[in-house]
Amino acid sequence: MVVTADVVLPEESELTVEEVNLSTASLRAGSFHLGKYCEQANNEFMLCRFEEDDPRKCINEGKAVTACTMDFFRKVKKACVAEFNQYANCIDKSSGDFSLQHCRKTQGVFDKCMLENLNLERPPFGYFCEPRVHDTKRPKPPPEPKAVYPDATPGLPDDAERKPARFGSRFYWMTE
Numbered sequence: 001m002v003v004t005a006d007v008v009l010p011e012e013s014e015l016t017v018e019e020v021n022l023s024t025a026s027l028r029a030g031s032f033h034l035g036k037y038c039e040q041a042n043n044e045f046m047l048c049r050f051e052e053d054d055p056r057k058c059i060n061e062g063k064a065v066t067a068c069t070m071d072f073f074r075k076v077k078k079a080c081v082a083e084f085n086q087y088a089n090c091i092d093k094s095s096g097d098f099s100l101q102h103c104r105k106t107q108g109v110f111d112k113c114m115l116e117n118l119n120l121e122r123p124p125f126g127y128f129c130e131p132r133v134h135d136t137k138r139p140k141p142p143p144e145p146k147a148v149y150p151d152a153t154p155g156l157p158d159d160a161e162r163k164p165a166r167f168g169s170r171f172y173w174m175t176e
Contacts, residue, residue, distance in 0.1 A: 010056055017066050022073065025092035028100065029084060030076060033114055036123045038068035043134040051141050079117035083110040 020027075027034075035042070041064045048058035055062075076084050087110040090103035100107065111122045156162075 008056075010059060014059060017063050018070060020066065020069050020073065023088070023092065025098055026084075026088045028091050028098050029088035029110070030073065032122050033076075033120050034069060034072050035128060037072045037120060038065060041065045041068040043132075044136060044138070047134055047136060048138065075118055076114075080110060080113035083113040086110070 041061070045058060045061040045065045048061045049055065052058060083106075087103060087106040090106045091098050091100060094102035114120045114122070
C-alpha cells in the first residue's frame with residue numbers, strides 16, 4: 001500500500017486502548033487458555049485483516065481482542081493468581097527461552113485451578129492447528145474488480161512503408 005495525501009489515517013484517540021502490560025513469561029503461561037477464551041474475537045480480527053487487506057478497517061476488531069485479553073487476565077487474577085504466578089515464575093526462571101517443558105507440574109496445578117474456578121479446560125495438543133469455519137456477522141467485502149489495461153500500441157498499417165533492416169536479418173540463415 002502506498003501512502004499518499006489521499007490516505008486518511010485514524011486519529012490517535014481511535015487507536016488508544018488499555019495495553020496488556022504483562023511479561024513474556026506471563027503471556028506464555030496464559031497463552032493456551034487465552035487462545036481458547038478469546039478465540040471468537042481473535043478469529044474475527046484475523047478474518048478482517050485477511051479480507052480487507054487494510055489494518056485501518058479492522059481497528060474495532062483489534063480493540064475487541066485487546067478487551068477480551070484484559071478481561072481474561074482479570075478473571076485469572078481473581079480466581080487463580082497464586083497458581084498463575086507460580087507457573088509464570090517457573091517459565092521465567094527455568095530456561096533462557098521461556099520453555100514450557102520444565103514446568104509441567106506447575107502447569108498442571110494452574111490448569112486444574114482454571115478448570116475448577118473458571119470452567120476453562122486447557123485445549124488439547126494441536127487444537128489451534130485444526131481447521132475451523134468461522135461464522136461472522138460482517139458482510140463479505142466486494143471482490144476487487146479486474147484490472148483493465150488500455151490496448152497495446154496498434155501495429156503498422158498494411159500499406160506502411162517498410163524499410164529493410166539496417167544491418168540485415170538477425171536470422172543469418174534466412175538471408176541471401
